[in-house]
Amino acid sequence: MEFRKEELTVKAYPTRQEMGIKAAKDVAACIHNLLQEKDEINMIFAAAPSQNEFLEALIADTTIEWNRINAFHMDEYIGLKEDAPQGFGNFLKEKLFARVPFKSMTYINGQADVADEECNRYSALLKKYPVDIVCLGIGENGHIAFNDPHVADFNDPVLVKVVSLDNKCRMQQVHDGCFKDLSEVPEQAFTLTIPALTSAPHMYCIVPATTKAQAVYNTINGAITEECPASILRKKNGAVLYLDADSASLLKLKEKVFA
Template identity: 55%
Template sequence: MSTITNSLYPKIEIFETRKMMGENAAEKVALKIIKVLESRSEINIVFAAAPSQDEFLAAFIKQNLPWEKINAFHMDEYVGLDKEAPQGFGNFLRDRIFGLHNFKSVHYLNGNEANPSIETERYTQLLKNHPVDMVCLGIGENGHLAFNDPPVADFEDKQAVKLVELDEACRQQQVNDGCFSDIEQVPTHALTLTIPSLINAKYLFCIVPGIRKAEAVFNTLDKPISHEFPSTILRNHDETIIFLDRESSSLL
């Protein structure tokens, strides 16, 4: 492992392989959860659903944690996808973590609500009732956080959850990740937690492996902080750790 420490950037930890990256991220998240629960009866955590999180989630579910004290959320969901589709982010997380432990509560975003505003209001109220302590997230190829693509990312967003149209780069990433066979199958809209909902959490653990994320990682750390590169906002958060592997860190 190597660590990049620079007062201008978040803490960055680089590992030789995706597996090592995922295991170390899982251990650090678990330690922080235990620390928080020393003075709290429960903790509220938002998780990302993407192949980039596979190694982290596989290691995280093996951690010895008081799962019954964790309220779990996920950060985005497609609109209009069949409710049993494996590409659904709620289904992804159910199969890899939410359905494998006895959480205090698990709150799924419903992308099949006929009136999306009803669902955004419902989930917004859940987040008000359970202020987010921790987010385990990734960075998209276009720099998105959750489904806050550059055209819709708003660092001062007044909404906590909103309906967005996905840009082409974001939809193409879903094909690149092997989730869909072609871009025509990728939904055009989604529900997402907004940038403030994510970065207002006390702790951010950002897991970003793979060569296709190398440019996004470089932009996150090198480009001016702006909506054009949504992930650059991570540089304004004092309690962020970015976990990389050899490939995703190759342009640093």
């Protein structure tokens, strides 16, 4: 099933696997189109188990010219050990960055000694390499990147900042199996801000699972407000939201038929 809510296109599929395959197909088509116009493009990727099926399908597409793509990641915990498997940069390295030949790969340094300097460094790179495509998810609290409701700002004046994570966001990491319990989850992180993400002409948001159903409902049917940061996607021309039957389960779809 496919429909629009304001500027946002929503596509729902029966299974998580099909959702990932369809999203990857659309992203690959966008890459091909952009590389007909530009020598290289810049992409930002989310790091989360919700992205697994999408990333696997994207890697399987042998037509993508990875050597013309500069890759970035969108958020990172502060204070984890450099080799911690929960680190978002490490996740992306394992799932994507080490598996295809990107032109370049740029990581946020979660072990940086001076947080403000790291924010400035990464912000300068984002200005030097303006983003073309963002591949993201939505958190259980409606966040995009680590812009939780209490720190989200649709008009944020900066591109990268340090944020405190709310407990719902931190518990999501436990639900996802990344940490054993809440006490292990870092309390702070670096994140790209909402304007940094929405500056991209193309945004592909992949959101499976029942645990995201309420956030999806709020994104589509609630007010456009920082209380549900993902709701800003409804004002973004070029944004597409991909759902599976579980994440779409609270939507009152007119027809129980999926795209």
